[in-house]
Amino acid sequence: MNITRRGFLQGAIGLAGAGMTTALAVPALKTLLPPPVTRCNDDDAHETLTYKSESGKWYENMGGSVAKKEDFNLWDVAIVDWAPKDLEQELGACEIQLALAKVPAEPSMNGLGVSVDDGNAYLMAYHTYKCPHLCCKPVFSAEGTSTISGNDYENMFLCPCHLSLFDPLSVIKNVDEQGREVMAAELLEGPAPYGLPVVPIEEKDGGLVGLMTQIEWLKYCGQG
Ligand code: FES
Numbered sequence: 510m511n512i513t514r515r516g517f518l519q520g521a522i523g524l525a526g527a528g529m530t531t532a533l534a535v536p537a538l539k540t541l542l543p544p545p546v547t548r549c550n551d552d553d554a555h556e557t558l559t560y561k562s563e564s565g566k567w568y569e570n571m572g573g574s575v576a577k578k579e580d581f582n583l584w585d586v587a588i589v590d591w592a593p594k595d596l597e598q599e600l601g602a603c604e605i606q607l608a609l610a611k612v613p614a615e616p617s618m619n620g621l622g623v624s625v626d627d628g629n630a631y632l633m634a635y636h637t638y639k640c641p642h643l644c645c646k647p648v649f650s651a652e653g654t655s656t657i658s659g660n661d662y663e664n665m666f667l668c669p670c671h672l673s674l675f676d677p678l679s680v681i682k683n684v685d686e687q688g689r690e691v692m693a694a695e696l697l698e699g700p701a702p703y704g705l706p707v708v709p710i711e712e713k714d715g716g717l718v719g720l721m722t723q724i725e726w727l728k729y730c731g732q733g
Pocket of ligand 1: 640641643644645668669670671673700701
């Protein structure tokens with residue numbers, strides 16, 4: 510194509526004008542953007558597992574205080590808040606909630622939970638914040654009848670959305686959808702792709718704390 514000098518100049522002037530218009534529009538556009546994401550407050554971070562305030566539960570008057578192994582009888586389950594400092598960087602959340610349970614001891618719990626009652630029971634934390642299926646919140650159910658199999662069950666985590674059933678006593682090695690090995694409460698039935706991940710815990714200064722060592726196990730459903 511044969512571009513004349515006059516045509517070139519007209520084009521250049523037009524481009525310069527468009528650039529100025531864009532430059533003027535940028536500050537105006539910025540006012541339309543959502544405000545920056547709120548960063549988690551480091552002062553609010555805690556590795557301790559603290560009781561969630563929930564009326565009608567056995568721990569309802571303990572909201573905000575650090576969970577201790579002495580608080581639990583066998584098969585007591587409590588929802589606790591966990592907000593370690595690096596959680597936002599790893600999962601994009603300031604805090605998550607876990608189910609903390611005292612369960613009869615099984616060898617596979619060694620190194621994941623806190624051994625109590627002369628080794629006959631463990632305090633264990635399960636990631637009930639998000640079901641590995643479509644991210645609902647499984648709840649502890651002391652007893653019930655499965656609407657999928659018709660079988661009666663005791664002491665399970667049940668996901669209310671599509672009824673996946675997880676056994677907290679059977680902590681087994683699973684493989685998640687990214688091919689990672691995950692220790693989880695075994696999936697007994699329902700559409701979840703694998704079990705409900707465990708969050709390793711330990712005792713520190715008389716209270717229970719969650720460990721970040723296996724945070725990769727929680728990276729699904731938009732987390733991480
Ligand atoms: S979200 Fe839990 S079974 Fe579907």
